[in-house]
Amino acid sequence: MFLHCGIACRRKSFWCYRLLSTYVSKTRYLFELKEDDDVCRKAQQTGAFYLFHNLAPLLQTSERQYLPPRLSLSQLERLLGKFGQDTQRIEDSVLIGCSEQHEAWFALDLGLNSSSSISASLQKTEMETELKGSFIELRKAVFQLNEKDTSLLFTARALLRWHDTHQFCSRSGQPTKKNMAGSKRVCPFNKIIYYPQVAPVVITLVSDGTRCLLVRQSSFPKGMYSALAGFCDIGESLEEAVRREVAEEVGLEVDKLQYSASQHWPFPNSSLMIACHATVKPGQTEVQVNLRELEAAAWFSHDEVATALRRRGPYIQQQNGTLPFYVPPKIAIAHHLIKEWVEKHTCSSLPA
Numbered sequence: 001m002f003l004h005c006g007i008a009c010r011r012k013s014f015w016c017y018r019l020l021s022t023y024v025s026k027t028r029y030l031f032e033l034k035e036d037d038d039v040c041r042k043a044q045q046t047g048a049f050y051l052f053h054n055l056a057p058l059l060q061t062s063e064r065q066y067l068p069p070r071l072s073l074s075q076l077e078r079l080l081g082k083f084g085q086d087t088q089r090i091e092d093s094v095l096i097g098c099s100e101q102h103e104a105w106f107a108l109d110l111g112l113n114s115s116s117s118i119s120a121s122l123q124k125t126e127m128e129t130e131l132k133g134s135f136i137e138l139r140k141a142v143f144q145l146n147e148k149d150t151s152l153l154f155t156a157r158a159l160l161r162w163h164d165t166h167q168f169c170s171r172s173g174q175p176t177k178k179n180m181a182g183s184k185r186v187c188p189f190n191k192i193i194y195y196p197q198v199a200p201v202v203i204t205l206v207s208d209g210t211r212c213l214l215v216r217q218s219s220f221p222k223g224m225y226s227a228l229a230g231f232c233d234i235g236e237s238l239e240e241a242v243r244r245e246v247a248e249e250v251g252l253e254v255d256k257l258q259y260s261a262s263q264h265w266p267f268p269n270s271s272l273m274i275a276c277h278a279t280v281k282p283g284q285t286e287v288q289v290n291l292r293e294l295e296a297a298a299w300f301s302h303d304e305v306a307t308a309l310r311r312r313g314p315y316i317q318q319q320n321g322t323l324p325f326y327v328p329p330k331i332a333i334a335h336h337l338i339k340e341w342v343e344k345h346t347c348s349s350l351p352a
């Protein structure tokens with residue numbers, strides 16, 4: 001569909017970008033890249049590529065910060081040539097965003113086995129030397145990345161992982177084919193379309209009015225406590241998921257709840273974290289920890305939580321055997337929830 005606006009557009013397109021605001025123009029361009037393989041293929045010629053190896057992004061160090069280098073198509077083709085690889089491999093890249101000037105950004109994993117060419121996984125160390133950087137596990141690198149790069153790399157990791165684990169049709173058993181942008185995969189045999197999956201997860205900070213409840217899973221780093229989290233079950237509303245998770249994990253009944261914010265979280269799979277504050281029924285604060293899900297859960301005072309927010313873990317056990325507890329880093333929405341509670345717990349408009 002081409003919207004005719006009377007202004008000469010330089011290229012045939014779905015609509016005339018000159019009439020749109022910068023944000024709408026960028027959004028519509030991304031939509032077009034996802035819908036039209038030819039437009040997307042063309043965008044690769046002027047686009048930029050972020051490289052990964054087994055889901056770890058390529059990063060360079062600059063003044064104690066990590067920066068993800070971007071390669072042009074010709075640089076990428078040269079690199080593949082140098083390592084004796086087929087340029088067909090570029091077909092595995094996925095679209096992860098674009099600039100306001102419509103420079104499209106792609107991510108390509110050179111460590112995972114390719115679905116579009118017979119090329120094997122490329123040698124990590126040799127690539128790192130060639131590219132003057134390192135492939136670093138994203139979870140470890142987030143502390144030294146800026147917010148924009150983190151968000152882009154989170155999207156890339158989630159999408160690359162989804163493609164890697166969804167290469168066959170679950171009905172026909174045949175290999176599925178991704179579109180150029182990587183926004184879907186199609187079974188050529190029965191035409192079933194598969195879209196990248198996102199699992200909704202509720203994350204709740206429970207309060208009794210003066211204290212808040214923090215929990216630990218055995219897989220957490222030592223000393224770290226967080227808000228209570230859980231996957232939504234099929235058929236549940238957000239509110240029902242919060243009430244069930246709180247009852248299931250700590251044996252409490254939620255009285256009131258209030259939505260706070262949301263976040264895409266790519267570990268281990270793609271989740272949409274939906275963060276809420278909740279208060280429990282007055283006088284019903286006795287915690288019964290579900291040990292199949294959690295290692296510990298406890299109420300903490302405002303001062304204790306405010307102090308923990310300022311700490312940066314992990315910690316070494318102190319001489320008297322105690323371990324100061326700390327909360328997840330700023331990048332995690334759990335941190336946002338806890339900070340919000342500390343800042344507003346005296347304000348009557350928010351559940352305390």
Ligand SMILES: NC(=O)C1=CN([C@@H]2O[C@H](COP(=O)(O)OP(=O)(O)OC[C@H]3O[C@@H](n4cnc5c(N)ncnc54)[C@H](OP(=O)(O)O)[C@@H]3O)[C@@H](O)[C@H]2O)C=CC1
Nearest residue numbers: 199201226229230231265267268271273328332333334335
């Ligand atoms: N960004 C943030 O601030 C935070 C993010 N999180 C994220 O939230 C997510 C959920 O937290 P968690 O407490 O572990 O969840 P749950 O309390 O639901 O417990 C995990 C259980 O859910 C099962 N499970 C795994 N994937 C799914 C799925 N897609 N749908 C339904 N059940 C599933 C697991 O089974 P199995 O035994 O098969 O593994 C496991 O038994 C985690 O991925 C975690 O990384 C958590 C806290 C903070």
Ligand SMILES: [Mg+2]
Nearest residue numbers: 228229230293
């Ligand atoms: Mg949980």
